[in-house]
Amino acid sequence: xxxxxxxxxxxxxxxxxxxxxxxxxxxxxxxxxxxxxxxxxxxxxxxxxxxxxxxxxxxxxxxxxxxxxxxxxxxxxxxxxxxxxxxxxxxxxxxxxxxxxxxxxxxxxxxxxxxxxxxxxxxxxxxxxxxxxxxxxxxxxxxxxxxxxxxxxxxxxxxxxxxxxxxxxxxxxxxxxxxxxxxxxxxxxxxxxxxxxxxxxxxxxxxxxxxxxxxxxxxxxxxxxxxxxxxxxxxxxxxxxxxxxxxxxxxxxxxxxxxxxxxxxxxxxxxxxxxxxxxxxxxxxxxxxxxxxxxxxxxxxxxxxxxxxxxxxxxxxxxxxxxxxxxxxxxxxxxxxxxxxxxxxxxxxxxxxxxxxxxxxxxxxxxxxxxxxxxxxxxxxxxxxxxxxxxxxxxxxxxxxxxxxxxxxxxxxxxxxxxxxxxxxxxxxxxxxxxx
Amino acid sequence: xxxxxxxxxxxxxxxxxxxxxxxxxxxxxxxxxxxxxxxxxxxxxxxxxxxxxxxxxxxxxxxxxxxxxxxxxxxxxxxxxxxxxxxxxxxxxxxxxxxxxxxxxxxxxxxxxxxxxxxxxxxxxxxxxxxxxxxxxxxxxxxxxxxxxxxxxxxxx
Ligand SMILES: Cc1cc2nc3c(=O)[nH]c(=O)nc-3n(C[C@H](O)[C@H](O)[C@H](O)COP(=O)(O)O)c2cc1C
Ligand code: SF4
Ligand code: FES
Numbered sequence: 001x002x003x004x005x006x007x008x009x010x011x012x013x014x015x016x017x018x019x020x021x022x023x024x025x026x027x028x029x030x031x032x033x034x035x036x037x038x039x040x041x042x043x044x045x046x047x048x049x050x051x052x053x054x055x056x057x058x059x060x061x062x063x064x065x066x067x068x069x070x071x072x073x074x075x076x077x078x079x080x081x082x083x084x085x086x087x088x089x090x091x092x093x094x095x096x097x098x099x100x101x102x103x104x105x106x107x108x109x110x111x112x113x114x115x116x117x118x119x120x121x122x123x124x125x126x127x128x129x130x131x132x133x134x135x136x137x138x139x140x141x142x143x144x145x146x147x148x149x150x151x152x153x154x155x156x157x158x159x160x161x162x163x164x165x166x167x168x169x170x171x172x173x174x175x176x177x178x179x180x181x182x183x184x185x186x187x188x189x190x191x192x193x194x195x196x197x198x199x200x201x202x203x204x205x206x207x208x209x210x211x212x213x214x215x216x217x218x219x220x221x222x223x224x225x226x227x228x229x230x231x232x233x234x235x236x237x238x239x240x241x242x243x244x245x246x247x248x249x250x251x252x253x254x255x256x257x258x259x260x261x262x263x264x265x266x267x268x269x270x271x272x273x274x275x276x277x278x279x280x281x282x283x284x285x286x287x288x289x290x291x292x293x294x295x296x297x298x299x300x301x302x303x304x305x306x307x308x309x310x311x312x313x314x315x316x317x318x319x320x321x322x323x324x325x326x327x328x329x330x331x332x333x334x335x336x337x338x339x340x341x342x343x344x345x346x347x348x349x350x351x352x353x354x355x356x357x358x359x360x361x362x363x364x365x366x367x368x369x370x371x372x373x374x375x376x377x378x379x380x381x382x383x384x385x386x387x388x389x390x391x392x393x394x395x396x397x398x399x400x401x402x403x404x405x406x407x408x409x410x411x412x413x414x415x416x417x418x419x420x421x422x423x424x425x426x427x428x429x430x431x432x433x434x435x436x
Numbered sequence: 437x438x439x440x441x442x443x444x445x446x447x448x449x450x451x452x453x454x455x456x457x458x459x460x461x462x463x464x465x466x467x468x469x470x471x472x473x474x475x476x477x478x479x480x481x482x483x484x485x486x487x488x489x490x491x492x493x494x495x496x497x498x499x500x501x502x503x504x505x506x507x508x509x510x511x512x513x514x515x516x517x518x519x520x521x522x523x524x525x526x527x528x529x530x531x532x533x534x535x536x537x538x539x540x541x542x543x544x545x546x547x548x549x550x551x552x553x554x555x556x557x558x559x560x561x562x563x564x565x566x567x568x569x570x571x572x573x574x575x576x577x578x579x580x581x582x583x584x585x586x587x588x589x590x591x592x593x
Contacts, residue, residue, distance in 0.1 A: 086521045086560040117456070124467075124505045125561050127574040160454070165463050165503035168559065182459035184502040200457055243523035243564035250565045285522060285560075316564070318523055332522050336559055342502075 003267060004229060006237040007213055008253045011097045017132060019139040022100040028145055030219040034108040035153040042112035046215060048223035050235030055080050055171075055208030056284065056314045057389075058302050061215075065113050067195035068203050075203040077110045077118035078180065078194075079212055082164055082171035084123060085284035086336060087316030090239040090251050091209040095122070095129035098213070099136035103159065105212040107145060108219055110157050113205060117158050121176050124164045133161050168340035172388045173206040174198075175342065186342050187388035210239060229255035234301035234312075244319035245272045256301040263300065264319055275321035279405070283313025285333050286393030288400035289320075310400075325418040326405040328425065330398065331359045337394035348391035351382035355398055362409065365416035365424030372409050376402055438480040440488060444472050448488055458491070462499050465489060466506050475515065476507035504558070512547045512554040514592050517571045520557035523564035532568045533557055535582045536589065553589065 005011075015021025022028070034042055047062030068075060079102065083091040095102060102120070110118050122130050137159050140146045148156045162180055169175040170185035177199050179185035198204025214236060218226045229237045234256035240263060243249045247269030254263065260282060264270070271277050280295035281287055288310040290298060298308050305312045320329060338352040358375045361367050379398040382391045402409055411419035418424070440448065447468050451461035462485075469481045477500050486493040500506045507515070518524075518533040533544070537555055542548045545556055563569045566578030570585065577588050 083562050084560065087523050087564050088560075089562045089564055092562050123562070124503075125571060128576075162455075162460075163464065163467070164505075165466070166505035166558075167503050179463070180460060181457060182455075182462040182499065184498055241565060243567060244526045249523075249567070281522075318526070318564075320526060324526060329522060329525075332520070332525050336521055339559060 003252055003254055004237050006217065006229065006253060007094070007101070007210070007239065008251075011093070016098055017096075017100075017136075019100060019136070019143060022098070026220075027100055028104055028143075030216045031104050031107055031145060032151055034111055034219050035151055035155060039112045039114055042108065042219070045223050046112070046218055049218045049226040050223070050230075050233070051211065051214055051218060051226070052234070052302065053208055054210035054214070054238065054315065056085065056286070058312060061207065061211055064195060064207075065109075065205060067193065068113055068205065069196065072114070073203060074117075075113065075115045075205070076199045077106060077113065077115045078173075078176065078199060078204055078206045079106060079118065079120040080171065080173065080176060080206055080208045081120050081122040081126070081129065082168075082176060083126070083209075083314075084168040084171045084340075085286065085314045085316060086333075087241060087243055087281065087284050087318045088314040089241045089243075090315060092126055092129055093251050094209050094213060094239070095126070096132050099129075099132040100140070101213050101216060102133070102209055103136050103140050104145070105214065105216040106159065107140075107150070107157055109205075109207070109212055109215050111153075111155055112215075115205070116156055117160075119160055119162050119180060119199075121162045121164060121170070121180055123170075124166050130161055130163060137161065167342075168336075169342045169388070169390060172390065175388065176206065177204060184342070186344055187390075189387050231257040231301050231303070233303045238300070238312075238315055240300065240315045240317055242268050242317045242319070244317075245275065245321035245324070246270065246319045247272050254300065257304070258300045260298045260300055260317070261296045263317060264295070268319070271319070271321050273321075275323055277319065278322040278324065279320040279326065279329075281316075281318040281320075281397070283311045284316040285318070285336065286396060287311045287313045288396045289404060291404050323420065325420045326401055326408045327359065327363055327412050327418065328421075330401040331356075331363050333397050334359045334394070337390065341390060341394070345386040345391065347382050348386045348394070351378055351391065352394050354378045355382075355394070359398075362412050363425045365412075367413040369410070369413050372402060372406070372413065438469075438473055438478065438484050440469060440484055441472060444468050445488055448485070452489060458489070459495065461489065462491065462496055463503070466496070466500055470506060475511050476509055510547070512552050514553050514572055514589075516553055516555045516589060517558040517561075518555065519559070519561045519563065519567070519569050519571075521560035521564075523560070524567040524569060527567040529557075529568040532570075532580060532582060532585060536585060539586055540589070552592075 010016040051061045052058040170179045174188040175185040194204040277292040334356040338356040341352045343349045379395040382395040448465045451464040569578040
């Protein structure tokens, strides 16, 4: 099976970034079409398309939009461009290469949900994305695609960019809303869900960059046309960010249901330096890890990866070769989650801290056999008891690493050194580090 | 005492009007002030923003401390941020940051003696397909080797 160029059809054209080039290649035609439709008909089309959120949770987009109150209360559309899930770099490419595609998808979505103001929350480090979006928004205002009475339809819409400031937790939708309000990016308890009470306590729809860009294509091809790619439960194509120990890392767009094996060995050009595949994290660092054998039998869709005990997540595929130490890989992730926990909930704050300490103690050659059990117990206690899903996202990799690569953890404890590398770890990267 | 330049002040006042709520201007205002204070936020900066924005110091301070992109201490002229997260680690990020530190004769988080550089390790910057990578200022440098990274760093004034 091969790649598809659906969302990414014109990404090779530098001109696609600007308004002229974008229009030459079909830009803003779908907006004009949508503005002549009944908003509810657009929502119905998105529902029928089977589009699921591309940010991580895979929630059906049309259904989410349906949760908005049915009155005229002001509401917001918030595009999640925080892209902090380790391994993910697809949204950055979309914003840098095709900012108008996102802007058009957002105006159509905003019209469908009767929303007059939208924000794109971009992670602070993405300078090029922010510049591209600000330029595109300016062009769209000048051309009458944003502002008052868009294309004579009577629909008004304003759009702006908001720059984050370095915090993974702001990718979580309620954390993002807190941050957009100018506060610490701390998540809030749900319910109420953002669709009912979000930014400034008004109904707010939060969707990922790729989700909102896809809406334009559902307008163009209709729900049935959109379903040309993908499976019944995982409709459409999706961008995957492939990284780690492969020969050709990068973003690849494939139909959902695409074999993971073909992604790694075909598009990815196989494992680097003639090594063998050891493990794959298929959906961003929060997704449970797969062994090589599991990975080679998995397909990239929501239902297949769920059946394999993991998840599609953000579509970030991290490939690990057989020269890498799984204890060291896990330590890298526990450090990340400990650093990124916002600290509001005890199980998350304490759990990520303990887990990180235990894994690093094993890594330094000072672990005890009971630490392995303790690690799993700590992770178990982090699940399902917190305000947001970061705690679960931190627990799942721990449990899967320890369960599936237990021999490496036991060897490390017994011998005081890595089974793969033959050494314990010192050096600055493993010194205790502070977190907020 | 720190004072915003007239242009800086104007920018902050514009941000206050830009969003539906005045508090939303705190993040952008901290960026504006940081750029005018050699790249970091001191207690003086918070005081000045509080005056200009007519918001309590505590509101601004707690936001400042929450986010990693606001530096709380003076840093070198160039902030070299090496990504340490998994995809970069799998491609030698740890060895890279150790190499940079030893070449510059410094440790993570510590300014070099000439004040030119501070090297830190940061979490995933969304550039994992071109690992290992670093960010200096606003710019990403990707697919690094030890040599190319040092050439880039040495070329900075
Ligand atoms: C800890 C955490 C981090 C998240 N980071 C992101 C992110 O960087 N980008 C994103 O689109 N969604 C992220 N999400 C998911 C969002 O909360 C939300 O589900 C998503 O933006 C909804 O958009 P979608 O339905 O289009 O996927 C994160 C969730 C959690 C719990
Ligand atoms: S689960 Fe963790 S990150 Fe989420 S709100 Fe609680 S402490 Fe913060
Ligand atoms: S892991 Fe380094 S940029 Fe993502």
